Amino acid sequence: MSLPDLPFGRRIALARQRRGLSRRALGELVGRSAEWIRQVERGDRMVDRLSVLLRLATVLQVADVPAFVNGAVGRPVTLPRAPLDMTALRDAVFTLPATLLRRAGPPAAASGRTDPPLDPPAADSPADLPTDPPAGAPDRVDEEVTWLWAGWQSSAEPYTRTLGRLPAVLRAVSAATGEAAADAYRLACQLAGRAGDGTLALAAAQHAMAAARRGACACTAAAAIGAYADSLAHLGALSSAEAACGTALATADDCACAARPAVVGRLHLAAARVASAGHAADAARRWLSGAAAYAREGLPDDPRHPFGAQDVAVQAVRVALRLGHLPDALQLADRIDPESVPARARRSRGYLTLAGVHARARNAAATLLALGKAEQACAEELRVNRVARQAITDLLSRDDALVRVDAWALAARAGLA
Structure with missing residues (x-):
């Protein structure tokens, strides 16, 4: 009997054993008891909440999530997708750099495609970012890459802003230094990873490592390899x-x-x-x-x-949280002070971590408060970041009367309701 033919509970048990998790550990990771896990594995209990199924799929590192979910509920389920058009970035990452094309065969110009020159980047509000690239940058593309990284940390719309500019920069980096190219592809890796596109993130990390070999310093190469490690782990x-x-x-x-x-x-x-x-x-x-x-x-x-x-x-x-030590996570959460981080997108991601730990603790009010703070810092994170979308989905699944109205309003603003 193949794995997909096994009963759903038996598949849960096998996946749990493959990861070396006890029922108690798995239960803590998904916010359920060890007895609840035992009943699911024996087939005595159905898993009828999408948020719990998605958490099980994440913890058990399920490769085909839609098939996993559909196998549990017995009917087709459409998983929510982040409202982000990644087409241009995907095309830029999966297109060979011009330097490689010239080595492999005809010049890139023979294809009839020419990339537009890089225009001056549009400035965000002075309260968010410097309007000009830092002085002393070695070339224009390097300035662009630094400008993009600054916006990724501090912009009110880090995904929109980066996606609007990064593809053109990626097409231009083949003529730039290895430093600029590696950091540009590493940024593409981070963006794709946070948006939940693991395949694109891995491909971008591989490009970053290749670019770092073209004259970048050892730290740039190490950062690129670190991005590759993160993508593999995801x-x-x-x-x-x-x-x-x-x-x-x-x-x-x-x-x-x-x-x-x-x-x-x-x-x-x-x-x-x-x-x-x-x-x-x-x-x-x-x-x-x-x-x-x-x-x-x-x-x-x-x-x-x-x-x-x-x-x-x-x-x-x-x-x-990954280790299943929820009391430790709650205690450590007291050390997180997102307001001490001046960069608004990074500050928002700190609040999202707090939302995640309170969601795991089934504290709906604290989860909603942390999500609200994250939205104030950078509303786009709630619409795109996969961690934020999961926390909002978990909050809705609790259906807590104390926060019900505000939770659904937040979900609507995030595009999930």
Whole structure:
């Protein structure tokens, strides 16, 4: 009998055992009891809430989520998709750079396609971003990449703003330095990952690593490998992600640039994420401790490599949740202070982490408050970020009378109701 032919509860049991999770651990990760998991696996209880099915699929690293959901409910289910047109970015990432085309055959111009020149970027509000690229950038494309990274952290519309500009930059980076190209593709990887497109994120990370070999410093190469490790972890390839983290850290050892402490600190956070996904609690805590040590160095603000104590605090909560340690996650959440982060998009993502931990604790009022704060900081995160959409879906599934009206209003603004 093939796996799809097995009863739904039996498939849950096999997937749980493959991940090495006890029923209690799986129950904590999805907000249910060990007895509830036992009843589902025995076929004595149906899973009739979409939010719970999606959480089970995420924790158990299910490859085909629609088939998993449809197999549970016995009827077709259309999963909500982020309202984001990724076509231009996808085309830019999956098109070979002009330098590779010239090596492989006819010049790129032979195709009849010419990319438009880069126009001056439209400025956001002065309260959000500097209107001009930083002085002293080596070339125009490098200025563009720095401008895009700054907007990704601080803009009121980070996804719209980045998607409107990044594809043209990606088409231009083949003639730029390896530094600019690697960081541009790494930004594409982050955007695709947060929007839930793991395949596009992985492809962008691979381009970033290839570009870093064209004259970038070792820290830029290490950051690109770290993005690749993150993408592998999101897709469930944990052993490969762990190996990539080790390679990235070894690569960064060869660099003495100013960005190195932030790059290495972020790599420690990535390694903690991979360890927690594999339920290696001790290793995850060691990586977090190492990241905290780098955060205490008082690092300069670098839009391409943002890193600080709040990033460590946020990742500590996420690690505790992945390990199924909800009481620890709630205690660690007290260390998160999103208001101390001046960049509005990053501040919003901090509040989303708080929303996630309160949703897991089934505290509807606290979840709604955190989501509201996230919306105030950057409303676009609620419409696009997969973590935000999951938290809102969970909030609606609770149907708590205290927050029902406000929860549905928030869901409507996020495009989920």
